[in-house]
Amino acid sequence: MTKARTHVLEAITQAKEPVSARQLCEKFQSDYDPATIYRALHYLEGKDRLDSFILHCSEHGTERYYVLRSNEHRHWFHCERCHRFTDLGLCRFDDLVAQMSAEKGLAITSHTFYATGICPECRQKI
Protein backbone atom coordinates (compact mmCIF):
# COMPACT_ATOMS: atom_id res chain seq x y z
CA MET A 1 0.00 0.00 0.00
CA THR A 2 1.50 3.24 -1.14
CA LYS A 3 0.86 6.55 0.55
CA ALA A 4 -1.69 7.69 -2.01
CA ARG A 5 -3.68 4.49 -1.78
CA THR A 6 -3.59 4.55 2.00
CA HIS A 7 -4.86 8.11 2.10
CA VAL A 8 -7.66 7.43 -0.34
CA LEU A 9 -8.75 4.38 1.63
CA GLU A 10 -8.64 6.33 4.89
CA ALA A 11 -10.74 9.11 3.46
CA ILE A 12 -13.39 6.66 2.34
CA THR A 13 -13.24 4.85 5.65
CA GLN A 14 -13.88 8.04 7.56
CA ALA A 15 -16.70 9.19 5.32
CA LYS A 16 -20.15 8.37 6.56
CA GLU A 17 -21.52 8.14 3.07
CA PRO A 18 -20.45 7.18 -0.44
CA VAL A 19 -17.66 9.37 -1.78
CA SER A 20 -17.10 10.31 -5.39
CA ALA A 21 -13.78 10.44 -7.16
CA ARG A 22 -14.26 14.14 -7.64
CA GLN A 23 -14.70 14.73 -3.94
CA LEU A 24 -11.47 12.86 -3.33
CA CYS A 25 -9.71 14.84 -6.04
CA GLU A 26 -10.79 18.04 -4.36
CA LYS A 27 -9.77 16.83 -0.93
CA PHE A 28 -6.33 15.74 -2.10
CA GLN A 29 -5.96 18.53 -4.62
CA SER A 30 -2.60 19.61 -3.27
CA ASP A 31 -1.33 16.11 -2.56
CA TYR A 32 -2.15 13.88 -5.47
CA ASP A 33 -2.94 14.15 -9.12
CA PRO A 34 -6.48 13.16 -10.15
CA ALA A 35 -5.01 10.34 -12.22
CA THR A 36 -3.41 8.97 -9.08
CA ILE A 37 -6.69 9.14 -7.20
CA TYR A 38 -8.50 7.32 -9.98
CA ARG A 39 -5.77 4.72 -10.15
CA ALA A 40 -5.85 4.25 -6.40
CA LEU A 41 -9.60 3.73 -6.55
CA HIS A 42 -9.22 1.10 -9.26
CA TYR A 43 -6.49 -0.60 -7.33
CA LEU A 44 -8.51 -0.70 -4.13
CA GLU A 45 -11.64 -1.87 -5.88
CA GLY A 46 -9.60 -4.60 -7.59
CA LYS A 47 -8.35 -5.70 -4.19
CA ASP A 48 -11.94 -5.86 -2.94
CA ARG A 49 -11.42 -3.10 -0.44
CA LEU A 50 -14.04 -0.88 -2.09
CA ASP A 51 -17.45 -1.18 -3.68
CA SER A 52 -18.83 1.37 -6.06
CA PHE A 53 -21.88 2.36 -7.99
CA ILE A 54 -22.69 5.00 -10.55
CA LEU A 55 -25.35 7.56 -9.83
CA HIS A 56 -26.54 10.61 -11.70
CA CYS A 57 -27.79 13.63 -9.87
CA SER A 58 -28.72 17.07 -11.11
CA GLU A 59 -26.11 18.76 -8.96
CA HIS A 60 -23.06 16.59 -9.54
CA GLY A 61 -23.84 14.92 -12.83
CA THR A 62 -22.91 11.33 -13.40
CA GLU A 63 -20.26 10.10 -11.01
CA ARG A 64 -19.06 6.87 -9.49
CA TYR A 65 -19.33 6.68 -5.71
CA TYR A 66 -17.18 4.51 -3.50
CA VAL A 67 -17.82 2.84 -0.17
CA LEU A 68 -15.77 0.47 1.94
CA ARG A 69 -16.45 -3.13 1.17
CA SER A 70 -17.38 -5.16 4.19
CA ASN A 71 -18.65 -8.72 4.26
CA GLU A 72 -22.22 -7.43 4.41
CA HIS A 73 -23.09 -4.80 1.91
CA ARG A 74 -25.44 -1.88 2.38
CA HIS A 75 -27.59 0.23 0.15
CA TRP A 76 -28.12 3.94 -0.02
CA PHE A 77 -30.72 6.56 -0.58
CA HIS A 78 -29.87 9.74 -2.43
CA CYS A 79 -31.79 12.93 -1.75
CA GLU A 80 -32.62 14.80 -4.94
CA ARG A 81 -32.73 18.07 -3.08
CA CYS A 82 -29.69 18.18 -0.80
CA HIS A 83 -27.83 15.48 -2.70
CA ARG A 84 -26.69 13.68 0.40
CA PHE A 85 -26.89 9.97 1.03
CA THR A 86 -28.82 8.17 3.72
CA ASP A 87 -27.84 4.69 4.81
CA LEU A 88 -30.63 2.22 4.13
CA GLY A 89 -28.96 -0.48 6.20
CA LEU A 90 -27.76 -3.92 5.27
CA CYS A 91 -28.99 -5.48 2.06
CA ARG A 92 -32.31 -7.24 2.43
CA PHE A 93 -32.59 -8.40 -1.14
CA ASP A 94 -30.55 -11.56 -0.96
CA ASP A 95 -33.53 -13.89 -0.88
CA LEU A 96 -35.31 -12.16 -3.73
CA VAL A 97 -32.14 -12.02 -5.75
CA ALA A 98 -31.51 -15.72 -5.17
CA GLN A 99 -35.07 -16.37 -6.25
CA MET A 100 -34.70 -14.40 -9.48
CA SER A 101 -31.37 -16.04 -10.11
CA ALA A 102 -32.87 -19.51 -9.72
CA GLU A 103 -35.87 -18.76 -11.89
CA LYS A 104 -33.76 -17.70 -14.83
CA GLY A 105 -30.77 -19.95 -14.30
CA LEU A 106 -28.48 -16.96 -13.89
CA ALA A 107 -25.21 -16.87 -11.99
CA ILE A 108 -25.74 -13.53 -10.29
CA THR A 109 -22.51 -12.31 -8.76
CA SER A 110 -23.56 -8.85 -7.72
CA HIS A 111 -26.37 -6.41 -7.72
CA THR A 112 -26.76 -2.66 -7.51
CA PHE A 113 -29.56 -0.91 -5.73
CA TYR A 114 -30.23 2.62 -4.67
CA ALA A 115 -33.30 4.68 -3.97
CA THR A 116 -33.90 8.36 -4.60
CA GLY A 117 -36.38 10.91 -3.38
CA ILE A 118 -36.48 13.53 -0.63
CA CYS A 119 -34.95 13.11 2.79
CA PRO A 120 -36.83 14.10 5.96
CA GLU A 121 -34.77 17.27 6.46
CA CYS A 122 -35.50 18.55 2.97
CA ARG A 123 -39.11 17.49 3.05
CA GLN A 124 -39.59 19.59 6.14
CA LYS A 125 -38.21 22.66 4.42
CA ILE A 126 -40.68 22.58 1.56
Next chain:
Amino acid sequence: MTKARTHVLEAITQAKEPVSARQLCEKFQSDYDPATIYRALHYLEGKDRLDSFILHCSEHGTERYYVLRSNEHRHWFHCERCHRFTDLGLCRFDDLVAQMSAEKGLAITSHTFYATGICPECRQKI
Protein backbone atom coordinates in the same frame (compact mmCIF):
# COMPACT_ATOMS: atom_id res chain seq x y z
CA MET B 1 -44.68 13.70 -31.55
CA THR B 2 -42.20 14.47 -34.27
CA LYS B 3 -40.81 11.86 -36.61
CA ALA B 4 -37.55 11.51 -34.73
CA ARG B 5 -39.26 11.02 -31.39
CA THR B 6 -41.71 8.54 -32.86
CA HIS B 7 -38.93 6.50 -34.39
CA VAL B 8 -36.89 6.46 -31.21
CA LEU B 9 -39.89 5.38 -29.19
CA GLU B 10 -40.72 2.66 -31.71
CA ALA B 11 -37.19 1.31 -31.64
CA ILE B 12 -37.28 1.04 -27.87
CA THR B 13 -40.74 -0.47 -27.96
CA GLN B 14 -39.61 -3.18 -30.33
CA ALA B 15 -36.43 -3.97 -28.44
CA LYS B 16 -36.68 -6.87 -26.06
CA GLU B 17 -34.10 -5.41 -23.72
CA PRO B 18 -32.84 -2.02 -22.54
CA VAL B 19 -31.35 0.05 -25.35
CA SER B 20 -28.54 2.55 -25.04
CA ALA B 21 -28.40 5.94 -26.70
CA ARG B 22 -25.37 4.77 -28.61
CA GLN B 23 -27.24 1.81 -30.05
CA LEU B 24 -29.97 4.17 -31.19
CA CYS B 25 -27.43 6.56 -32.68
CA GLU B 26 -25.98 3.68 -34.68
CA LYS B 27 -29.38 2.47 -35.78
CA PHE B 28 -30.47 5.90 -36.92
CA GLN B 29 -27.05 6.96 -38.11
CA SER B 30 -28.29 7.97 -41.53
CA ASP B 31 -31.56 9.45 -40.34
CA TYR B 32 -30.92 11.56 -37.27
CA ASP B 33 -28.12 13.40 -35.61
CA PRO B 34 -26.97 12.01 -32.25
CA ALA B 35 -28.03 15.27 -30.61
CA THR B 36 -31.55 14.68 -31.91
CA ILE B 37 -31.56 11.15 -30.50
CA TYR B 38 -30.41 12.38 -27.11
CA ARG B 39 -32.97 15.14 -27.15
CA ALA B 40 -35.71 12.71 -28.15
CA LEU B 41 -34.72 10.46 -25.25
CA HIS B 42 -34.88 13.35 -22.81
CA TYR B 43 -38.19 14.43 -24.17
CA LEU B 44 -39.69 10.95 -23.93
CA GLU B 45 -38.33 10.40 -20.46
CA GLY B 46 -39.73 13.76 -19.39
CA LYS B 47 -43.11 12.68 -20.72
CA ASP B 48 -42.87 9.47 -18.68
CA ARG B 49 -42.77 7.29 -21.74
CA LEU B 50 -39.33 5.92 -20.88
CA ASP B 51 -37.38 4.78 -17.87
CA SER B 52 -33.62 4.63 -17.78
CA PHE B 53 -30.70 3.52 -15.72
CA ILE B 54 -26.95 3.86 -16.00
CA LEU B 55 -24.82 0.75 -16.21
CA HIS B 56 -21.14 0.26 -16.76
CA CYS B 57 -19.87 -2.77 -18.61
CA SER B 58 -16.42 -3.66 -19.81
CA GLU B 59 -17.51 -3.84 -23.42
CA HIS B 60 -19.58 -0.70 -23.79
CA GLY B 61 -18.32 1.49 -20.98
CA THR B 62 -20.71 3.63 -19.02
CA GLU B 63 -23.99 4.22 -20.81
CA ARG B 64 -27.56 5.02 -20.01
CA TYR B 65 -30.09 2.39 -21.07
CA TYR B 66 -33.71 3.06 -21.85
CA VAL B 67 -36.83 0.93 -21.53
CA LEU B 68 -40.49 1.64 -22.07
CA ARG B 69 -42.21 2.82 -18.96
CA SER B 70 -45.25 0.81 -18.10
CA ASN B 71 -47.30 1.05 -14.95
CA GLU B 72 -45.34 -1.83 -13.46
CA HIS B 73 -41.62 -1.58 -13.75
CA ARG B 74 -39.20 -4.42 -14.29
CA HIS B 75 -35.59 -5.07 -13.46
CA TRP B 76 -32.79 -6.49 -15.52
CA PHE B 77 -29.79 -8.72 -15.33
CA HIS B 78 -26.70 -7.90 -17.34
CA CYS B 79 -24.34 -10.67 -18.44
CA GLU B 80 -20.70 -9.71 -17.99
CA ARG B 81 -19.68 -12.05 -20.76
CA CYS B 82 -22.09 -11.52 -23.66
CA HIS B 83 -23.29 -8.14 -22.37
CA ARG B 84 -26.91 -8.86 -23.06
CA PHE B 85 -29.78 -8.24 -20.71
CA THR B 86 -32.15 -10.78 -19.20
CA ASP B 87 -35.54 -9.74 -17.93
CA LEU B 88 -35.87 -10.39 -14.22
CA GLY B 89 -39.60 -9.79 -14.26
CA LEU B 90 -41.71 -7.28 -12.43
CA CYS B 91 -40.25 -5.47 -9.45
CA ARG B 92 -40.60 -7.41 -6.23
CA PHE B 93 -38.95 -4.87 -4.01
CA ASP B 94 -41.87 -2.61 -3.32
CA ASP B 95 -42.52 -3.95 0.16
CA LEU B 96 -38.90 -3.81 1.20
CA VAL B 97 -38.52 -0.34 -0.27
CA ALA B 98 -41.60 0.85 1.58
CA GLN B 99 -40.16 -0.65 4.73
CA MET B 100 -36.82 1.13 4.33
CA SER B 101 -38.62 4.32 3.46
CA ALA B 102 -40.72 4.14 6.60
CA GLU B 103 -37.80 3.31 8.86
CA LYS B 104 -35.84 6.37 7.83
CA GLY B 105 -38.70 8.73 7.15
CA LEU B 106 -37.71 9.09 3.52
CA ALA B 107 -39.96 10.02 0.63
CA ILE B 108 -38.64 7.48 -1.84
CA THR B 109 -39.88 8.28 -5.30
CA SER B 110 -37.88 5.79 -7.30
CA HIS B 111 -35.31 3.08 -7.08
CA THR B 112 -32.78 1.50 -9.37
CA PHE B 113 -31.84 -2.14 -9.32
CA TYR B 114 -29.93 -4.41 -11.60
CA ALA B 115 -27.99 -7.61 -11.19
CA THR B 116 -24.88 -8.76 -13.00
CA GLY B 117 -23.14 -12.09 -13.49
CA ILE B 118 -23.13 -14.79 -16.14
CA CYS B 119 -26.17 -15.87 -18.11
CA PRO B 120 -26.97 -19.56 -18.66
CA GLU B 121 -25.81 -19.51 -22.30
CA CYS B 122 -22.43 -18.09 -21.40
CA ARG B 123 -22.02 -20.25 -18.36
CA GLN B 124 -22.45 -23.29 -20.55
CA LYS B 125 -19.69 -22.19 -22.88
CA ILE B 126 -17.05 -21.96 -20.18
Next chain:
DNA sequence: TTTTAACTTGCGAATCACTTGCAAATTACG
Protein backbone atom coordinates in the same frame (compact mmCIF):
# COMPACT_ATOMS: atom_id res chain seq x y z
C1' DT C 1 24.72 -2.86 -0.58
C1' DT C 2 24.81 -2.17 -5.38
C1' DT C 3 22.08 -3.76 -9.49
C1' DT C 4 18.10 -4.41 -11.71
C1' DA C 5 13.59 -5.21 -12.47
C1' DA C 6 8.87 -3.88 -11.24
C1' DC C 7 5.71 -0.61 -9.81
C1' DT C 8 3.73 4.27 -9.05
C1' DT C 9 3.13 8.97 -9.90
C1' DG C 10 2.55 13.44 -12.32
C1' DC C 11 1.58 15.80 -16.30
C1' DG C 12 -0.58 16.54 -20.43
C1' DA C 13 -3.14 14.82 -24.03
C1' DA C 14 -6.83 11.88 -25.45
C1' DT C 15 -11.54 9.54 -24.91
C1' DC C 16 -16.15 9.19 -24.72
C1' DA C 17 -20.76 10.00 -23.56
C1' DC C 18 -23.32 13.40 -23.65
C1' DT C 19 -24.75 18.90 -24.09
C1' DT C 20 -25.29 23.29 -26.00
C1' DG C 21 -25.44 27.42 -29.13
C1' DC C 22 -27.18 28.86 -33.15
C1' DA C 23 -29.14 29.23 -37.64
C1' DA C 24 -32.08 26.63 -40.81
C1' DA C 25 -36.10 23.73 -41.26
C1' DT C 26 -40.58 22.11 -39.39
C1' DT C 27 -44.71 22.29 -37.18
C1' DA C 28 -48.53 24.43 -34.73
C1' DC C 29 -52.32 27.41 -34.91
C1' DG C 30 -54.96 31.63 -35.35
Next chain:
DNA sequence: CGTAATTTGCAAGTGATTCGCAAGTTAAAA
Protein backbone atom coordinates in the same frame (compact mmCIF):
# COMPACT_ATOMS: atom_id res chain seq x y z
C1' DC D 1 -51.93 31.03 -45.65
C1' DG D 2 -48.62 33.52 -42.33
C1' DT D 3 -46.41 34.11 -38.21
C1' DA D 4 -44.84 32.24 -33.79
C1' DA D 5 -43.11 28.35 -31.32
C1' DT D 6 -40.52 24.02 -31.79
C1' DT D 7 -37.29 20.93 -33.41
C1' DT D 8 -33.14 19.57 -35.99
C1' DG D 9 -28.34 19.41 -37.70
C1' DC D 10 -23.83 20.75 -37.20
C1' DA D 11 -19.99 21.97 -34.77
C1' DA D 12 -17.95 23.11 -30.67
C1' DG D 13 -17.92 22.47 -25.64
C1' DT D 14 -18.18 19.73 -21.05
C1' DG D 15 -16.80 16.85 -17.58
C1' DA D 16 -15.55 12.51 -15.83
C1' DT D 17 -12.23 9.36 -16.52
C1' DT D 18 -8.26 7.14 -19.00
C1' DC D 19 -3.68 6.72 -21.21
C1' DG D 20 1.16 7.40 -22.71
C1' DC D 21 5.34 8.31 -21.13
C1' DA D 22 9.20 9.81 -18.60
C1' DA D 23 10.71 10.38 -13.82
C1' DG D 24 10.53 8.82 -9.03
C1' DT D 25 10.01 4.81 -5.69
C1' DT D 26 10.09 0.34 -4.05
C1' DA D 27 11.30 -4.38 -4.11
C1' DA D 28 13.97 -8.39 -5.21
C1' DA D 29 18.20 -10.36 -6.70
C1' DA D 30 22.95 -10.91 -6.69
